[in-house]
Amino acid sequence: MLRSVRERLTYSNVMATTAVFVALGGTSYAAITLPRNSVGSNQIRNESVRSIDVRDRTLGVRDLSTQARTSLKGQRGERGPQGPAGEVRTVNGQVIVKTNVTYKGDSANVAADSTSQLTVQCDSGRKVIGGGFRKDGGTDIGLRESYPSNNNTAWTVFVGNDDVPPAPAGRYTVTAICADVNG
Numbered sequence: 001m002l003r004s005v006r007e008r009l010t011y012s013n014v015m016a017t018t019a020v021f022v023a024l025g026g027t028s029y030a031a032i033t034l035p036r037n038s039v040g041s042n043q044i045r046n047e048s049v050r051s052i053d054v055r056d057r058t059l060g061v062r063d064l065s066t067q068a069r070t071s072l073k074g075q076r077g078e079r080g081p082q083g084p085a086g087e088v089r090t091v092n093g094q095v096i097v098k099t100n101v102t103y104k105g106d107s108a109n110v111a112a113d114s115t116s117q118l119t120v121q122c123d124s125g126r127k128v129i130g131g132g133f134r135k136d137g138g139t140d141i142g143l144r145e146s147y148p149s150n151n152n153t154a155w156t157v158f159v160g161n162d163d164v165p166p167a168p169a170g171r172y173t174v175t176a177i178c179a180d181v182n183g
Contacts, residue, residue, distance in 0.1 A: 062162035105175040112167040121154040122178035130177040131155025138170020
């Protein structure tokens, strides 16, 4: 048997077998000796990582370039017209009169890579009938939550700033739409 192996032994067979062992040995060596998460952006060549190489839902907006983030945002539309005056209605047997609608607003800053919450309270005797959020400054400020609060007497907004420090703080405004509610 040893004789038949020697007869088939050629230079190309020996080199091919050696190449396989070197290739497998290098990969095994790297897998065993490199610490976890030790390969970073400095070791990866530009444009060498493709979409298929990234696990789904592992990248956030903050991982995208500013140009990519900007392309995801649409244009802001024009402000709509003032709505009609309130009306008298009956809801569940209770008469509700909505008149004298006012808007109350307040602004705040949100630091880079953080979140912020702001609540705008209606005046005494008024209920909130709507509200909203406007981004006033910053490149990557996003609305996380917007809802009526404090027994429907205020509007609360929760925002996040996905800009990476040392980016400056972003600014946002919260508006509460308040109305007299008599019953």
